[in-house]
Amino acid sequence: MLRCFLILTVLLASKCFCIFSDAYVDMRFLLETEKECVFFEVHQPHSQMDIAVSALNSEYPLSVELINPSGISVFKTPNTGKHYFKYPEIDGDFHEIGDFQLCISSRQIRQPVQVSLIIVIHEKNSNNIDVASNLKRIRSNTEVDETRMTLQNFEKITLNIDMKLKIMKTEQAKRAFVEKIDRQHIETAFEMINFWHIMRVFLVVFIAGFQVHAIRTLLK
Numbered sequence: 001m002l003r004c005f006l007i008l009t010v011l012l013a014s015k016c017f018c019i020f021s022d023a024y025v026d027m028r029f030l031l032e033t034e035k036e037c038v039f040f041e042v043h044q045p046h047s048q049m050d051i052a053v054s055a056l057n058s059e060y061p062l063s064v065e066l067i068n069p070s071g072i073s074v075f076k077t078p079n080t081g082k083h084y085f086k087y088p089e090i091d092g093d094f095h096e097i098g099d100f101q102l103c104i105s106s107r108q109i110r111q112p113v114q115v116s117l118i119i120v121i122h123e124k125n126s127n128n129i130d131v132a133s134n135l136k137r138i139r140s141n142t143e144v145d146e147t148r149m150t151l152q153n154f155e156k157i158t159l160n161i162d163m164k165l166k167i168m169k170t171e172q173a174k175r176a177f178v179e180k181i182d183r184q185h186i187e188t189a190f191e192m193i194n195f196w197h198i199m200r201v202f203l204v205v206f207i208a209g210f211q212v213h214a215i216r217t218l219l220k
Contacts (some may be wrong), residue, residue, distance in 0.1 A: 069098030
C-alpha cells in the first residue's frame with residue numbers, strides 16, 4: 001500500500017480550495033510568489049504519477065518542474081498555461097522512492113494567479129492510490145493570509161480614496177476656471193453698461209445745450 005503525504009511549504013495564498021477522493025487530489029490556490037512547491041513521499045518504486053497543472057481563467061505562463069529525492073530534475077515543462085505529464089512516462093519503470101518535489105513557478109508574475117493542481121498516483125496494477133487518506137498536513141498560515149488580505153483591502157481603499165481626491169481637485173480647478181471666466185464676462189459687461197450710460201448722459205446734455213444755443217440764435 002502506497003502512502004504519500006502532501007505538504008504545501010510555500011503556500012502563502014489568500015484562498016485555497018481542495019477536493020479529495022480515493023482517485024485524485026484536486027487543489028486550487030493563488031500563486032502569489034515566483035515559485036511554490038509541493039512535497040509528496042512515494043514508497044513504491046514502480047508507481048506512476050499523473051500530474052496536471054493549469055492556470056485557471058487565463059493562459060498565464062507557468063513552469064512546472066518535478067524533482068526526485070536526490071534533488072535531480074526529472075521532468076520540466078516550458079512556460080505555458082496548462083501542463084499534463086506522466087512520471088515515469090512508461091508504466092512500470094522503476095524510479096527512486098522518497099520525497100518528490102513538484103515546483104510551480106513564473107518569472108512574469110505581476111498579480112496573484114489561481115492555479116489548479118491535480119495529482120493521481122497509480123500502482124503497477126493501475127489501481128489508484130488513496131492519496132487523500134495519506135494526507136498528513138497542509139501547512140498554511142491563516143494569520144498571514146488574513147493580514148495580507150487586510151493590507152490588500154486597505155491598499156485598494158487608499159488608492160480609491162486618492163483617486164477620488166484627485167478627481168475632486170480636478171473638478172474644483174475646472175469650476176474655479178469657469179467661475180473666473182464668468183466673473184470676467186460680468187465685469188466686462190458691467191463696464192460696458194457704465195460706459196454707454198455715461199455716453200448717453202453726455203449726449204443728452206450736449207443735445208440740450210445745442211438746442212438752447214440754437215433757440216437763442218434764432219431769437220436774436
